[in-house]
Amino acid sequence: MTTAQHKIGSGFGAGTTAAEAVAGIDLTGKLAVVTGGYSGIGLEATRALTGAGAHVVVPARRRETAEQALDGLTGVEVDELDLGDLDSVRAFAGRYLASGRRIDLLITNAGIMACPETRVGPGWEAQFATNHLGHFALVNRLWPAVAEGARVVALSSRGHHNSPIRWDDVMFTEGYEKWAAYGQAKTANVLFAVQLDKLGAEKGVHAFALHPGGIMTPLQRHLSRAEMVERGWMDEAGTMLVEFKTPEQGAATTVWAATSPQLAGLGGLYLEDCDVAELSPEDAEGLAASGVRRYAVDPAQAERLWTLSAQLTGVDAFDGR
Numbered sequence: 001m002t003t004a005q006h007k008i009g010s011g012f013g014a015g016t017t018a019a020e021a022v023a024g025i026d027l028t029g030k031l032a033v034v035t036g037g038y039s040g041i042g043l044e045a046t047r048a049l050t051g052a053g054a055h056v057v058v059p060a061r062r063r064e065t066a067e068q069a070l071d072g073l074t075g076v077e078v079d080e081l082d083l084g085d086l087d088s089v090r091a092f093a094g095r096y097l098a099s100g101r102r103i104d105l106l107i108t109n110a111g112i113m114a115c116p117e118t119r120v121g122p123g124w125e126a127q128f129a130t131n132h133l134g135h136f137a138l139v140n141r142l143w144p145a146v147a148e149g150a151r152v153v154a155l156s157s158r159g160h161h162n163s164p165i166r167w168d169d170v171m172f173t174e175g176y177e178k179w180a181a182y183g184q185a186k187t188a189n190v191l192f193a194v195q196l197d198k199l200g201a202e203k204g205v206h207a208f209a210l211h212p213g214g215i216m217t218p219l220q221r222h223l224s225r226a227e228m229v230e231r232g233w234m235d236e237a238g239t240m241l242v243e244f245k246t247p248e249q250g251a252a253t254t255v256w257a258a259t260s261p262q263l264a265g266l267g268g269l270y271l272e273d274c275d276v277a278e279l280s281p282e283d284a285e286g287l288a289a290s291g292v293r294r295y296a297v298d299p300a301q302a303e304r305l306w307t308l309s310a311q312l313t314g315v316d317a318f319d320g321r
Contacts, residue, residue: 004269005279005292010262012274014213018048018251021274025259028053032258033096033103033142035059035081035135036110038066041212044251045107045258050075052259054105059092061110083110083134084120086313093141102147105258108135108189109155117176124312125171127181132188136309139196143317152200152207153257154193156270156296158214160186161280164295165305187296190270192309194302197268199318206267208257209296213273215250270297 012021027049037046037058046056050073059081060066066078079095082088111131118126124133139152146152162183166172172181193209200207256274257263270277270292280291295301310316 003279003297004266005277005297007275007278008262008266010256010260010275012252012256014245014273015249016252016256016274017246017248018044018255019051019248021252021256022048022052022259025052025261027259030054030104031057031101032105032107033057033059034105034107034109035083035138037107038069038078041215041247041250041254042109043069044247045109045254046070046076047073048251048255049105049258057096081138083138084126084130086121086134086137089134089137090141093138096142097145101145102150103142103145104147104150105153106139106142106146106150107153107155107254107258108139109153109254110135111155111185113157113159114178114182116178117172123171125176125181127178127185128170128188131185132192133309133313135189136192137313137315139192140310140313140315140317146200146203146205149204151258151263152193152196152205153254154189154207154209155254156189156193156209156211157182157186158211158272158290159183160190160211160296161293163187164293165191165301167304170308187293188305188309190292190296191298191302191305193270194268194297194299195306198299198302199306200267206263208263208267208269208271210253210257210271211277212250212253213245215245215247268297 032049032054034046034056036042038060049056055075057077058066059079061082063078063080070076081092120126120129159182163180164187166184190209193207196207253271253274257271278291280293
């Protein structure tokens with residue numbers, strides 16, 4: 001498989017902050033939609049984008065919480081959206097399309113991680129449904145508003161190394177394992193960007209997926225201290241043993257993916273530390289230190305997942321093309 005998954009020498013790195021990634025870029029007149037843009041790295045992405053002049057729409061499952069978190073930021077509006085509920089996705093998209101506004105930057109940032117077995121909608125596994133299917137339906141429903149030359153940025157994770165798409169049991173009906181389910185959902189985020197970049201070419205739209213880095217945010221809400229000790233993140237007293245990124249650093253690759261002129265003409269790529277990632281070694285086992293798995297950027301897998309997602313959600317903006 002030939003690939004453009006090679007570093008481009010951006011000059012940025014793991015320590016880059018979101019503000020530094022967007023420095024010198026004028027987003028005045030641009031409109032961004034950022035799911036989950038009120039918490040953790042999503043909040044910092046919203047802060048950086050508005051700081052560069054963009055107007056940001058933040059659809060949120062917890063509207064009051066979002067409004068409180070974003071209080072004081074200018075150029076932000078909040079709406080309601082529950083990604084685990086396709087009726088909610090439909091309603092939000094309908095309200096947005098009725099406003100007649102375009103979308104220049106669409107960032108699918110919201111997500112859940114390593115939660116107990118949970119079923120949503122017609123019995124779908126919650127991580128795949130929320131992290132992937134909800135965003136798949138959202139982007140497809142908003143597609144008429146996506147501007148020529150826009151960028152779509154899908155938040156994935158190094159966690160995609162935990163699992164490819166489990167084609168024989170996508171919804172984990174035959175035994176649930178939370179990290180494998182998270183890994184599959186994050187692989188789906190990458191494959192989504194690969195296929196959307198291909199389909200969006202006629203509109204000049206490019207899509208990227210990314211690993212933001214390890215950051216301590218509310219995403220870890222389902223993990224006990226014992227689990228974090230077991231994973232080597234902290235000791236028994238709660239002292240951190242791993243140097244995590246700050247939320248400002250964690251949001252940098254998101255902002256860079258959405259705005260950087262260094263990515264002009266590129267797309268369908270997986271990014272990390274404000275650069276294009278390399279492919280992980282094929283013999284790497286478990287959670288490799290960096291890079292992207294080949295199965296996550298495989299065009300055939302991406303097309304297959306798109307077809308399955310359209311069947312499950314009943315939405316496909318590109319049907320018949």
